[in-house]
Amino acid sequence: MPTPTKGPRLGGGPAHERLMLANLAAALFEHKRITTTVTKAKRLKPYAERLVTFAKRGDLSSRRRVLGLISDKGIVHELFTDIAGAVANRDGGYTRITKIGNRKGDNAPMAVIELVLEPVSPKQAVVAEATAAAKKDAEKAAPAAEEAAPVAEEEVVEAEAPETEAEAPEAEAAETEEAPAAEEKK
Numbered sequence: 533m534p535t536p537t538k539g540p541r542l543g544g545g546p547a548h549e550r551l552m553l554a555n556l557a558a559a560l561f562e563h564k565r566i567t568t569t570v571t572k573a574k575r576l577k578p579y580a581e582r583l584v585t586f587a588k589r590g591d592l593s594s595r596r597r598v599l600g601l602i603s604d605k606g607i608v609h610e611l612f613t614d615i616a617g618a619v620a621n622r623d624g625g626y627t628r629i630t631k632i633g634n635r636k637g638d639n640a641p642m643a644v645i646e647l648v649l650e651p652v653s654p655k656q657a658v659v660a661e662a663t664a665a666a667k668k669d670a671e672k673a674a675p676a677a678e679e680a681a682p683v684a685e686e687e688v689v690e691a692e693a694p695e696t697e698a699e700a701p702e703a704e705a706a707e708t709e710e711a712p713a714a715e716e717k718k
Contacts, residue, residue: 565646573645587616
């Protein structure tokens with residue numbers, strides 16, 4: 533797990549900080565979102581994301597490492613089955629911190645830390661879809677280019693024959709249609 537920082541801890545020694553982060557992470561995985569101070573939320577974020585990364589691996593050694601930190605088997609099971617499945621296609625950023633203002637009693641800055649269980653952003657999905665479409669068009673253009681080569685030979689044969697005024701514009705139109713297709717390949 534991340535090494536505790538030097539200097540002041542979150543209200544105690546390093547052992548107390550480790551226990552506090554483990555309890556906060558367990559509450560986060562159980563309830564999917566918790567309200568805490570901004571400082572605790574910022575310290576919890578890398579800790580919780582590392583546990584989610586272990587859960588995504590899903591092997592026995594990862595489960596045992598997480599069980600060494602979070603003692604509730606039910607929460608660990610939920611982490612490895614539900615949460616890991618929900619974030620399987622996400623490369624990182626499993627948590628989100630939103631500041632909500634100050635606490636009434638002591639005016640401490642508060643924040644909500646929550647798991648990001650939504651699918652990857654629509655913008656990334658659109659980019660992936662456009663990339664797939666471009667690849668598909670390139671595959672379609674390759675056979676079209678092979679078909680265009682015999683057509684070019686036919687045009688040469690027609691060019692040798694005497695042309696009428698009606699055939700000349702059609703040949704020019706065919707050449708202009710092939711030019712953009714060649715540019716798209718590059």
